Amino acid sequence: MLVDGMALLFRSFYATAMSGYYMVNSKGIPTNAIHGFVKHLFSATNRFEPTHVICCWDMGSQTFRNDIYPAYKANRGEPPVELIPQFDLAKEVVEELSIPNVGLPNYEADDCIGTLAQKYAEEAEVMILTGDQDILQLIADNISVILLKKGIGHYQVYNRESFFAEKAIHPHQMVDLKAFMGDSSDNYPGVKGIGEKTALKLLQTYQSIEGVLANVEALTPAQQRKIQEEKEMLHLCRKLAQIHCQVEVDCSLEDALYQIDHERMQAKFAELELKNLEQLITG
Numbered sequence: 001m002l003v004d005g006m007a008l009l010f011r012s013f014y015a016t017a018m019s020g021y022y023m024v025n026s027k028g029i030p031t032n033a034i035h036g037f038v039k040h041l042f043s044a045t046n047r048f049e050p051t052h053v054i055c056c057w058d059m060g061s062q063t064f065r066n067d068i069y070p071a072y073k074a075n076r077g078e079p080p081v082e083l084i085p086q087f088d089l090a091k092e093v094v095e096e097l098s099i100p101n102v103g104l105p106n107y108e109a110d111d112c113i114g115t116l117a118q119k120y121a122e123e124a125e126v127m128i129l130t131g132d133q134d135i136l137q138l139i140a141d142n143i144s145v146i147l148l149k150k151g152i153g154h155y156q157v158y159n160r161e162s163f164f165a166e167k168a169i170h171p172h173q174m175v176d177l178k179a180f181m182g183d184s185s186d187n188y189p190g191v192k193g194i195g196e197k198t199a200l201k202l203l204q205t206y207q208s209i210e211g212v213l214a215n216v217e218a219l220t221p222a223q224q225r226k227i228q229e230e231k232e233m234l235h236l237c238r239k240l241a242q243i244h245c246q247v248e249v250d251c252s253l254e255d256a257l258y259q260i261d262h263e264r265m266q267a268k269f270a271e272l273e274l275k276n277l278e279q280l281i282t283g
Helices: 005-017 032-048 064-068 084-096 109-120 133-138 160-167 171-181 196-206 209-214 221-229 231-241 262-272
Strands: 002-004 054-056 126-130 143-148 155-158
Touching: 002 005, 002 109, 005 032, 005 084, 005 109, 005 126, 005 143, 032 084, 032 126, 032 143, 054 109, 064 231, 084 262, 109 126, 109 133, 126 133, 133 143, 133 171, 155 160, 171 196, 171 209, 171 231, 196 209, 209 231, 221 231
Parallel strands: 002 054, 002 126, 126 143
Antiparallel strands: 143 155
């Protein structure tokens, strides 16, 4: 199981922060995100029973995507002050659970997940735990995606068949779908006036951006104009949407064996005053 650490941590933080509940311990450190992170992690490992677990992280806000498009994610403000100390503490907790932390400067957690998923899929079944639909593009024969839904322990599991049943396109076409429709949370525009419904129809008919461009005269005049005007942006957005699966990260399966040392775990939980978490582990 490859865990999208950032997705779990942010989701956990905002689940309680909206009501002003930060679970500040006696040292004055907020722990709400860490507490929720561990609950999500244990819930998923109990349910899906992975033999090996790795947690992947973003390593700062600047990546190669900012180099090719400076506005990428520029709409995001600084993280809340209550969340900032929890980034490093979450990684410390993961380490004390004997789970490797993986990240690489200039790349996103998604790129690390994609690289490791393709490597391990050659010899094992890979599950990716995330709340981020961008990762659906990685689905392959031995790679499934477990999407977190609202609350703890609620998931939507995607493989090739269930993804196609829902979208009527293949997972690798997600990249071109995102290029057409853009992504407001990542702050890239796609093709103005082409939404998900139209983009899906174009890809179902013509398979790819290249297929659409080769048959542009068959489109409505409005679609032709929009796509011709935004052709450069379309290709740029595809570069931004594409998860890079050849980054310089590695982790041996031996190091990723999921075996919690309960004494180490309990000592860390006690240090941070994280309560009622050990009981969530089954098996």
